[in-house]
Every structure is written in structure tokens, then in C-alpha cells.
Amino acid sequence: MIGVGIIGLGTVGTGTYRILTEHKSLIKEKTGLGIEVVRVAEIDPRNIKGKQIAGSLITGNALEILNDTRIDIVVELIGGIRPAYDYIVQALRKKKWVVTANKALLAERGDKLFEIAGQNQCEIGFEASVCGGIPVIRAIRDGLIGNRITYMLGILNGTSNYILTKMTDDGVSFQDALRNAQQLGFAEKDPTFDIEGVDAAHKLSILVRLAFSYPIRMADITKGGISNIEPIDIDSAKEFGYRIKLLAVAKDEGGLIEARVEPAMLPLTHPMSNVHGVYNAVYVVGDKVGPNLFYGRGAGSEPTGSAVVSDIIDMAHRIKNKNNFVKLPVYARGKKMKKGENSSVPYYMRFTAQDRPGVLSKISGILAQHKISISAVTQKGRKETGYVPIVMLTHEAVERDLKKAAAAIDRLSFIRRGSVYIRIEEGGL
Amino acid sequence: MIGVGIIGLGTVGTGTYRILTEHKSLIKEKTGLGIEVVRVAEIDPRNIKGKQIAGSLITGNALEILNDTRIDIVVELIGGIRPAYDYIVQALRKKKWVVTANKALLAERGDKLFEIAGQNQCEIGFEASVCGGIPVIRAIRDGLIGNRITYMLGILNGTSNYILTKMTDDGVSFQDALRNAQQLGFAEKDPTFDIEGVDAAHKLSILVRLAFSYPIRMADITKGGISNIEPIDIDSAKEFGYRIKLLAVAKDEGGLIEARVEPAMLPLTHPMSNVHGVYNAVYVVGDKVGPNLFYGRGAGSEPTGSAVVSDIIDMAHRIKNKNNFVKLPVYARGKKMKKGENSSVPYYMRFTAQDRPGVLSKISGILAQHKISISAVTQKGRKETGYVPIVMLTHEAVERDLKKAAAAIDRLSFIRRGSVYIRIEEGGL
CATH class of the missing domain: 3.40.50.720 (NAD(P)-binding Rossmann-like Domain)
Known part of the structure; x- marks a missing residue:
């Protein structure tokens, strides 16, 4: 016994x-x-x-x-x-x-x-x-043990995924979706840990240690939350063929580790973009096995x-059976963190600008100065306030450059402060 | 060493x-x-x-x-x-x-x-x-060991899933999709084992033994292939909100086991309906953990x-570590197979009938005699031959009744023989 x-x-x-x-x-x-x-x-x-x-x-x-x-x-x-x-x-x-x-x-x-x-x-x-009932620790530690794991995506927090799903399906605001989640018991009274990515970052740090054999600290993980996502961003994402998720992303490129938890746009064709509501999933790419996805209830x-x-x-x-061996984490030598700001992906950007000539030229000029090139742009319908949203997709851009460009654009007189930018994660397809 | x-x-x-x-x-x-x-x-x-x-x-x-x-x-x-x-x-x-x-x-x-x-x-x-690189054996045997597993769905054969995906995406015939799969090396010269469900049944028998602790024999598994699926069935499925997959289904209802490998329609909202191309996946429902899905490359x-x-x-x-214990299959007592023909699900049916008055009334009369009720019916556009396809969805029907009804309908003078019926698997959602 x-x-x-x-x-x-x-x-x-x-x-x-x-x-x-x-x-x-x-x-x-x-x-x-x-x-x-x-x-x-x-x-x-x-x-x-x-x-x-x-x-x-x-x-x-x-x-x-x-x-x-x-x-x-x-x-x-x-x-x-x-x-x-x-x-x-x-x-x-x-x-x-x-x-x-x-x-x-x-x-x-x-x-x-x-x-x-x-x-x-x-x-x-x-x-x-990590991920409640999904046997993902076992899968990575034992099932994929013959692989060098290079890439992971995680939807690791059911509360924030429920809120984003609600916003996407019903077109409601973040605040309304949060209230709904709280009423249903999917979100706590103080939801900070869930919606600001802290809980997901805790879980990601466990996955990174296991999959990359790297002793990552919480401070190494770039964190961002979902509270400033607006319905217009969700709609624009859909138009461009993406869905917004609070996404944990981890990469190991030849020993250079990147780890972040942030809202990101995933292609609608990616299996992770179909993980809805309170469900969780982890997408793991091994060099031999290719991509694996594990999906189920992340809490309860x-x-x-x-x-x-x-x-x-x-x-x-x-x-x-009086077994005398135990499995403990092992760390590889020579790996190190990539600086978060050096990360380079395509971006979604949204500016709120006065509707007058020359605005787009000014914005794109600043982006060009920061080595950011635009792949798509749409201007949404006029608003009574005289301000219109301008939505853009960029080609790959370095985060540091993008932040600087966004700050410079925010300082323009005809731009309302608080421009939004969201990473686009193509998801290794 | x-x-x-x-x-x-x-x-x-x-x-x-x-x-x-x-x-x-x-x-x-x-x-x-x-x-x-x-x-x-x-x-x-x-x-x-x-x-x-x-x-x-x-x-x-x-x-x-x-x-x-x-x-x-x-x-x-x-x-x-x-x-x-x-x-x-x-x-x-x-x-x-x-x-x-x-x-x-x-x-x-x-x-x-x-x-x-x-x-x-x-x-x-x-x-x-089973399922190539996906650690699904480990997941069921170890990860979900605290559960009574009641239901499994599997897309276990990459060749047939590739063919159905090709037919769905490109609207080509089964023969063309098969030829394409053979050219790409996804199907063998003699594809019988893959397209007739034998390979998937081999794998399902392994999953059933593990998940239900029941020593199932190959003869216990109802098997059907995909070679008689036509583009019109795939299109009709889509119209009704379904996708056709060669689906392995296993249920354990209080010790009564059901196991089949057949083409089936899955709701587009079900995560298994998004498993495309040569990918494999297993969907396992445990009484405690709820549904889990494991996805990846099933071969290679x-x-x-x-x-x-x-x-x-x-x-x-x-x-x-000179371990002295081994994990071997264990079988529960008192379980038995449900007769395949006693299985009861909603069905998709397609008849090819002469386009003249009274046809529908005759068909629905025969279905009613066999205790089958219709939930939806559409008649597709007229054909030059004078024959038109009639497509129906039924409410839950017992397979034995359905087969008898289909045979009776096939004997009608104004019906072209070879009526098609495909199970609808709601997928435990």
C-alpha cells in the first residue's frame, strides 16, 4: 500500500x-x-x-x-x-x-x-x-525525449483565452468579457495574474526548463497582457486572416533562447488558433518529430x-518496486537568453489619427526611418470625432525599432496617444 | 551503456x-x-x-x-x-x-x-x-491513468486523411486524390489497407486495449473505407456544417464496447475536423479530465x-537501474462488445432518383417504416440524365434499421442502386 x-x-x-x-x-x-x-x-x-x-x-x-x-x-x-x-x-x-x-x-x-x-x-x-489535465509535461519529458525542441507555443491561461474568445465571438469589450468571466467563475475578483500574463509566464518557465534544458528566470520572460485589446483589433485581425490569443512563445535558436507571453496574432489556419474558451493547448516542435499539439482543459x-x-x-x-532512480531537471551548458527587444516578427499596428491629408505619409515616413516596411494598410470608416483608426501590417521588424517608431508616431500632433502594436506569430507552419 | x-x-x-x-x-x-x-x-x-x-x-x-x-x-x-x-x-x-x-x-x-x-x-x-511521433500511448497509459476512459475518436491513417483533405479542398474525385497521394509517396501502389480502414483498425485495436482494458479482436471492429465517397457528399457535408473523415470511434458505455473505423461526418466546430492532410490525431475523453486531443505527424x-x-x-x-517491474496490458472483467449493427447515430443519406413527383414521399415512407425520422432534406439541381441526388440528414437511427431501409429504397424502380449513407459523429461536444 x-x-x-x-x-x-x-x-x-x-x-x-x-x-x-x-x-x-x-x-x-x-x-x-x-x-x-x-x-x-x-x-x-x-x-x-x-x-x-x-x-x-x-x-x-x-x-x-x-x-x-x-x-x-x-x-x-x-x-x-x-x-x-x-x-x-x-x-x-x-x-x-x-x-x-x-x-x-x-x-x-x-x-x-x-x-x-x-x-x-x-x-x-x-x-x-501546466495545462491542468493535459499530460504535456510527460509528453515533452518522455514522449519527445529523442528530439531537440526548437519552438513552443502555448495557450496556457484559460481565463484570458475565455475573455478573448468571448470578445471574438460576441464582439464585446474587454471589460464586458471580463465581467462575464467573473460571473461564471472563470476569472477571479482580482484577475491581474491571469490577464497580465503572469500565470502563463509561470507555466512557460516550467515548459522552457523542461524543453530547452535552460534555467530561465521569470525576469527573462517578456510579459504583456490583454487588457488593452479592443474589438477593432480583433475584427482587423480576422480581416487579415488572424486571431488574437494571449500566446506564450518560446524559441531555442542554436542555444539562444527567447520567451514571451503577450497577445499575438495567429493565422486562422494554425491549429492553435482553434483553441477556444477555457481550453488550453501546447504546440511543440521537435527537430525529428515535427509539430505536436496537446489540447484539453487547463484548469478545474x-x-x-x-x-x-x-x-x-x-x-x-x-x-x-524500490526503484532507485529519479528524474530531475538537467540544464545544458552554453545557452543564453536573447534580449527581448531583439526579437523580430511582423507586426500589426493601429494608430488613431485625425482624418486629414498627409497623415499616412508622415506615419510611413517614421516607420521607414526605423527600418520598418509596411505590407498592408487599411483606414477604417470615419468617426464623428474627426479621428479615424489606421490599421497596418508590417514586414518583420525588430521590437526595439518598432517601439521607438510607435513612440515617435505617438508624439505627432494629429495622432491620439496610445498606438497599439501586436506581434504576428506565424506559428512555424 | x-x-x-x-x-x-x-x-x-x-x-x-x-x-x-x-x-x-x-x-x-x-x-x-x-x-x-x-x-x-x-x-x-x-x-x-x-x-x-x-x-x-x-x-x-x-x-x-x-x-x-x-x-x-x-x-x-x-x-x-x-x-x-x-x-x-x-x-x-x-x-x-x-x-x-x-x-x-x-x-x-x-x-x-x-x-x-x-x-x-x-x-x-x-x-x-499508433500515430507515429505523437506520444499518445504514453498519454493514455500514464497521463490519463486516473480516468475511466469512455470515448475516443481517432484520425489514425494519414493516407486516407490526405485523400479526403485533397477532395475537400480541391473538389477532386477520390480517384484523382488517390493518384495525387501516390505520386507524392503518401499512398502505396496497393492502397487497400489504408483506404479500406484496415490500418486504422489495427491502430484502434491497440488504443481500445489500452484505454478500455478490453482484449478486442480485429473482427470486433466494424470497418468501412473511403473509396465510395463522392465530391457531392463532401460538399453536402459542408453545407450542413460537417466534414467527412475516415474516423475511428470507440465507446465504452458501462462495459459495453463499440469500435468502428468508417467515414463519418464531424461538426466543423469539433477540433478533430481541423486535422488535415497527413496529420493524425486522437481525441480521448476521460471521466475526470474531460476531452484531450493529441495531434502530430502520424507517419514518416x-x-x-x-x-x-x-x-x-x-x-x-x-x-x-535494474528495475524489476514492467507495464503490461491488463484486461477488465465483464466487458463485452456491442453488436455493430445496434449502434445508433444520426445519418447522412444520399439517393439518386428520377426527378418526378412522389419520389420523396415514397422514400420518406420507407424510412418511417424503419423508425427513421428525417431532420433535413435537400434536392440538388437537375441533371441531364433525368436523375437527381436527394440528400438527407436523419435523427438517431439504429444501423440495422438504416441498412434495411437503404436496401428497400435501392429496390425502388425510380432509384439508381448504391444509395450512400454516412454516420454523423457529433464527437462528444
């Missing part, structure tokens, strides 16, 4: 507990493993109420799990940096294996935790930390619990 | 050899494993010529691989039932682990092979047998080699 202790009976903790109990005999049948939840730590009575869980299993003190000799695997599902970090360290020092869904913790302190795991010959399972109690349980079972096999 | 012997230097054998040699140091870096191809067996000189492989590695005699004590893992890539079966049995009896991409062999003789593997405490890796030298290498590395970890 393999003993499991769960710390935290929130959304994911509850899903995990439910799967392990409901499917106890199914798991036994499929794997031969007897897995038993022997203790659950939760301090908030609201998280316990109404859940069918024996009172004798529950403790308010996580230390009782860390000290319980019946427990082989500690599942940390409280989130946040502290005290989650301390619990995991203590579990590892007691030679317990650890499963966590805590992407923020892994992104910020993962290296230290994996080091301690190695010292104690234990493993940390983190399938649930039982989908994420499903990922936690897959780690528990994997570990249980090895613990039962 | 883990020694590998490859039997068969065809397409997949060459890809496997190339990955293991080109990425030898990358694999060492990522996994700590030293993996060495110590022997390759190939009898056909045309398969050796022009490949950068030391002559000393090559033998014409597979027994030299089976008897080589340096070899821990035997990779069988010759395909077909014999002698592949004998080689694998001999390898297992010598306590060598086996990797194979041979779906026909696993579908026909898998149970016996896994039994022998178990007797010898060895494992058979078969990630490469290096994509399939990538899957072979993932199995080799997985085994190498365990061999190196």
Missing part, C-alpha cells in the same frame, strides 16, 4: 481526493497499485464542509502529514510560495516524494527544490502545474486532479 | 538509427543514459545503400542480433506477422526488451506476445505503432523514429 497525504483541500485538492477514492479499485485494476489517502490537511472549515471525507482523515496541521510514517507521497496543493516551499522541503528531507500543482513556486524556487529532491533521492511531480478540480493522480501513480510504481 | 539492436532498416528503422546516432550526446545530456546501436539487421542492399552507417554494424541475419549479449533492447521494424513475431518471441526469451512499430502484429498477436513478455519479465514498447521516418526512441529511453532508464 502506498500512502498519500494531501495538503490543501481547495479546488485541486478536492478533485485529487475524489479521484483517488472514487477510482481506487479502477486504479488497482489498471496498475496493480493500492493507493490510499491516509491524511488530508486543511485549516479552512469552508473547504471541508459538504465534502464526503471522514473527519478522522482531516487535520488542521500540515506537520502531521510531514511526520506521518505511513505517507510515501506528499501532495502540496495550497499554492503560493510560503508555507508551500517549507512543506515541500520538509517532505523531501523526510524522503517523501512530492507532487505539486504550484506553478508560481516552481517558477520562482523550482531549482532549489529540485536540488533538495536530488539530495534526498526523491522526485517532485508537477504534471498538474478533476481535470487538474487527474494530472496530480498521474504523478502519484507513476511514483507509486517506483516506490513499490 | 545500453545496447540496442535494430531489425529492419526501412523507413522507420532508418529514422530510429539516425536519431540515436545524431542525438547521442543530446540524449546523454538530457537523461544521463549512454545508448548505443551495436547491430543492425537488414537483408535488402537497397535499404543500406547511401545511408551513413558503418558496414561492420550491419548483418543480414537477424539471429545475430537476438544472440548478441551486448544487446539489451531489440527494435523490430520489419513489419508484417512473420518473421517479426518469431524474432520478438526469441528476443523476449533471451530476456531482451522489445520495441516495435508493428501495429498489424500487435493487433493480431499482441496478447500472446505480451504474455511471453510477462513470463520473461520484459516489456514491449509500442508507442510508434523520423517522426515515427522519435516514438521508437522514446520507448528505448524509457526502457534504458529501467534496465540501467
Whole structure:
């Protein structure tokens, strides 16, 4: 019998507990493993109420799990940096294996935790930390192990993808879509982490470490949010054959790493542009396998619990069979970050200008000065205010140049400040 | 050092050899494993010529691989039932682990092979047998292990998917699309296995065993091919909001198993309907995780080699660490097949009728007698021959009834024989 202790009976903790109990005999049948939840730590009575869980299993003190000799695997599902970090360290020092869904913790302190795991010959399972129930960690770490991975795209945050889908399908504003997401429970009261790309960046840092063997820090990831996307940008994207997504992009070009989470336009023909609503997906290109896409529910109690349980079972096999090897992250030498501003892609730009002669010539002149050439331009219908939106696509442009050009254009007297520019990611097709 | 012997230097054998040699140091870096191809067996000189492989590695005699004590893992890539079966049995009896991409062999003789593997405490890796480079075996066996899997859809054959995509995009006939696929090397001279659903059924049987823990036989799978699909069916599908795919479908409804490979219409909004060309995908629904989709190249030298290498590395970890457990298929008790003809879905039907009064009333009368109700009907423009196509969608109908009704309608004097009916698979949305 393999003993499991769960710390935290929130959304994911509850899903995990439910799967392990409901499917106890199914798991036994499929794997031969007897897995038993022997203790659950939760301090908030609201998280316990109404859940069918024996009172004798529950403790308010996580230390009782860390000290319980019946427990082989500690599942940390409280989130946040502290005290989650301390619990995991203590579990590892007691030679317990650890499963966590805590992407923020892994992104910020993962290296230290994996080091301690190695010292104690234990493993940390983190399938649930990225894309909920989609087994993408396993796919990259084991399934594509024979490949040099060069390129990844991720739709890693269900909240922002829901909002953008709502804006695209119903033509509503960002604020209305956000409110709708909050009403449905898809967005938190304070949605900053989701809509500003922080949550997706946490997840991307985990994928980059795994796929590129590079110890990326959060500060290395260029981040941008979706709150300034307007319906006109979504419509214009569609006209040009694109869809706007909050897109995680990571490239490894001969050891030079690029990683960003930003709104970007994807071709409508790209499989990632069809990932709608709260769904998540990762698109991974390996040098041998070509592109692979993994798609599913990126959050939720039982989908994420499903990922936690897959780690528990994997570990249980090895613990039962007294396996003496653990898989830990390995980092390659000689890789380094590309400066975010050196990135070069085509861009979508939108200016709001007074409707008078010479405007377009002035704008395109400034772009030309910054080595940016235009591939398409449309001027949208006149507005009563006397201002009109001008929408452009550029050829490949270096981000530094583009920012400078946009700032210069914003300083023109007949331009309303706050010009918009969005990356176009052709998606390796 | 883990020694590998490859039997068969065809397409997949060459890809496997190339990955293991080109990425030898990358694999060492990522996994700590030293993996060495110590022997390759190939009898056909045309398969050796022009490949950068030391002559000393090559033998014409597979027994030299089976008897080589340096070899821990035997990779069988010759395909077909014999002698592949004998080689694998001999390898297992010598306590060598086996990797194979041979779906026909696993579908026909898998149970016996896994039994022998178990007797010898060895494992058979078969990630490469389904969907080439997509790690779908791993995803189902390990990633979704905490789920009861209830429903799967597969686009498992790149050749037929290429042909249908070509017919859909370019409006060409089946024959022209097939010829085009043959010219590009996507279809064999004798394409029967691909276009009649046999290859996809082999793969589906492997997925069903894994996902439903049920020892399905090839004869249990209802099979149909794409050769009688006409451009008008593809166009009509589009008008109704569907796309035609050669679709593998498997359901487990409380232990009653259904498995079929047939052309089917999928809603355009379903992610599987966007799997184009030679790409493959599997859509798996677990009771806890919800739907997952795995997408990538389903064939090809290096994509399939990538899957072979993932199995080799997985085994190498365990061999190196003297692991004493192997994962073998387990079958649940009490499950059984649903009779194919009892299956019930909505249908698309196409009749070719003389253009005269009373035809529709007669057809719908016969359908009603067989408890089939119509949800939509369109009559396509008149033809010079005096015959017109009548296209219908039905509500859910039992296959047995539908076949009887179609046969009765075919006997009508004003109907040209060979009425077409295609299943509509709503896809669990």
C-alpha cells in the first residue's frame, strides 16, 4: 500500500481526493497499485464542509502529514510560495516524494527544490502545474525525449483565452468579457495574474526548463497582457486572416533562447488558433518529430486532479518496486537568453489619427526611418470625432525599432496617444 | 551503456538509427543514459545503400542480433506477422526488451506476445505503432491513468486523411486524390489497407486495449473505407456544417464496447475536423479530465523514429537501474462488445432518383417504416440524365434499421442502386 497525504483541500485538492477514492479499485485494476489517502490537511472549515471525507482523515496541521510514517507521497496543493516551499522541503528531507500543482513556486524556487529532491533521492511531480489535465509535461519529458525542441507555443491561461474568445465571438469589450468571466467563475475578483500574463509566464518557465534544458528566470520572460485589446483589433485581425490569443512563445535558436507571453496574432489556419474558451493547448516542435499539439482543459478540480493522480501513480510504481532512480531537471551548458527587444516578427499596428491629408505619409515616413516596411494598410470608416483608426501590417521588424517608431508616431500632433502594436506569430507552419 | 539492436532498416528503422546516432550526446545530456546501436539487421542492399552507417554494424541475419549479449533492447521494424513475431518471441526469451512499430502484429498477436513478455519479465514498447511521433500511448497509459476512459475518436491513417483533405479542398474525385497521394509517396501502389480502414483498425485495436482494458479482436471492429465517397457528399457535408473523415470511434458505455473505423461526418466546430492532410490525431475523453486531443505527424521516418526512441529511453532508464517491474496490458472483467449493427447515430443519406413527383414521399415512407425520422432534406439541381441526388440528414437511427431501409429504397424502380449513407459523429461536444 502506498500512502498519500494531501495538503490543501481547495479546488485541486478536492478533485485529487475524489479521484483517488472514487477510482481506487479502477486504479488497482489498471496498475496493480493500492493507493490510499491516509491524511488530508486543511485549516479552512469552508473547504471541508459538504465534502464526503471522514473527519478522522482531516487535520488542521500540515506537520502531521510531514511526520506521518505511513505517507510515501506528499501532495502540496495550497499554492503560493510560503508555507508551500517549507512543506515541500520538509517532505523531501523526510524522503517523501512530492507532487505539486504550484506553478508560481516552481517558477520562482523550482531549482532549489529540485536540488533538495536530488539530495534526498526523491522526485517532485508537477504534471498538474501546466495545462491542468493535459499530460504535456510527460509528453515533452518522455514522449519527445529523442528530439531537440526548437519552438513552443502555448495557450496556457484559460481565463484570458475565455475573455478573448468571448470578445471574438460576441464582439464585446474587454471589460464586458471580463465581467462575464467573473460571473461564471472563470476569472477571479482580482484577475491581474491571469490577464497580465503572469500565470502563463509561470507555466512557460516550467515548459522552457523542461524543453530547452535552460534555467530561465521569470525576469527573462517578456510579459504583456490583454487588457488593452479592443474589438477593432480583433475584427482587423480576422480581416487579415488572424486571431488574437494571449500566446506564450518560446524559441531555442542554436542555444539562444527567447520567451514571451503577450497577445499575438495567429493565422486562422494554425491549429492553435482553434483553441477556444477555457481550453488550453501546447504546440511543440521537435527537430525529428515535427509539430505536436496537446489540447484539453487547463484548469478545474478533476481535470487538474487527474494530472496530480498521474504523478502519484507513476511514483507509486517506483516506490513499490524500490526503484532507485529519479528524474530531475538537467540544464545544458552554453545557452543564453536573447534580449527581448531583439526579437523580430511582423507586426500589426493601429494608430488613431485625425482624418486629414498627409497623415499616412508622415506615419510611413517614421516607420521607414526605423527600418520598418509596411505590407498592408487599411483606414477604417470615419468617426464623428474627426479621428479615424489606421490599421497596418508590417514586414518583420525588430521590437526595439518598432517601439521607438510607435513612440515617435505617438508624439505627432494629429495622432491620439496610445498606438497599439501586436506581434504576428506565424506559428512555424 | 545500453545496447540496442535494430531489425529492419526501412523507413522507420532508418529514422530510429539516425536519431540515436545524431542525438547521442543530446540524449546523454538530457537523461544521463549512454545508448548505443551495436547491430543492425537488414537483408535488402537497397535499404543500406547511401545511408551513413558503418558496414561492420550491419548483418543480414537477424539471429545475430537476438544472440548478441551486448544487446539489451531489440527494435523490430520489419513489419508484417512473420518473421517479426518469431524474432520478438526469441528476443523476449533471451530476456531482451522489445520495441516495435508493428501495429498489424500487435493487433493480431499482441496478447500472446505480451504474455511471453510477462513470463520473461520484459516489456514491449509500442508507442510508434499508433500515430507515429505523437506520444499518445504514453498519454493514455500514464497521463490519463486516473480516468475511466469512455470515448475516443481517432484520425489514425494519414493516407486516407490526405485523400479526403485533397477532395475537400480541391473538389477532386477520390480517384484523382488517390493518384495525387501516390505520386507524392503518401499512398502505396496497393492502397487497400489504408483506404479500406484496415490500418486504422489495427491502430484502434491497440488504443481500445489500452484505454478500455478490453482484449478486442480485429473482427470486433466494424470497418468501412473511403473509396465510395463522392465530391457531392463532401460538399453536402459542408453545407450542413460537417466534414467527412475516415474516423475511428470507440465507446465504452458501462462495459459495453463499440469500435468502428468508417467515414463519418464531424461538426466543423469539433477540433478533430481541423486535422488535415497527413496529420493524425486522437481525441480521448476521460471521466475526470474531460476531452484531450493529441495531434502530430502520424507517419514518416523520423517522426515515427522519435516514438521508437522514446520507448528505448524509457526502457534504458529501467534496465540501467535494474528495475524489476514492467507495464503490461491488463484486461477488465465483464466487458463485452456491442453488436455493430445496434449502434445508433444520426445519418447522412444520399439517393439518386428520377426527378418526378412522389419520389420523396415514397422514400420518406420507407424510412418511417424503419423508425427513421428525417431532420433535413435537400434536392440538388437537375441533371441531364433525368436523375437527381436527394440528400438527407436523419435523427438517431439504429444501423440495422438504416441498412434495411437503404436496401428497400435501392429496390425502388425510380432509384439508381448504391444509395450512400454516412454516420454523423457529433464527437462528444
